[in-house]
Amino acid sequence: MVMMCYQTNNLVSFNNVKSIWVEEFQKSGIKCPVVLVEMQIDNPPKIAQNQLDELYASTAELYDEYKISCSAKEGDGITDAFYKVVEVWQNRAVF
Secondary structure, X not given: OEEEEEEOOOHHHHHHHHHHHHHHHXXXXXXXXXXXXXXXXXXXXXXXXXXXXXXXXXXXHHHOOOEEEOEOOOOEOHHHHHHHHHHHHHOOOOO
């Protein structure tokens, strides 16, 4: 189980998920559930929707429908992110 996190207002953070972590997973052949976590949703996003769509498409086989948004500042989605991890873990297939 992996939580890949990126900040909505930080293009470097977003690009690291896309160009470093996703590639590492694909190269390594690791097969495990991935929860993609969009953080700091309370800040104005600096990532265009088409860039997000590209990330979702490139990681589709890694995270399936497991993506969630949160804001620690506002307290939104934090508990949901961890509940999602537990849910995915409980429903996981053998990899």
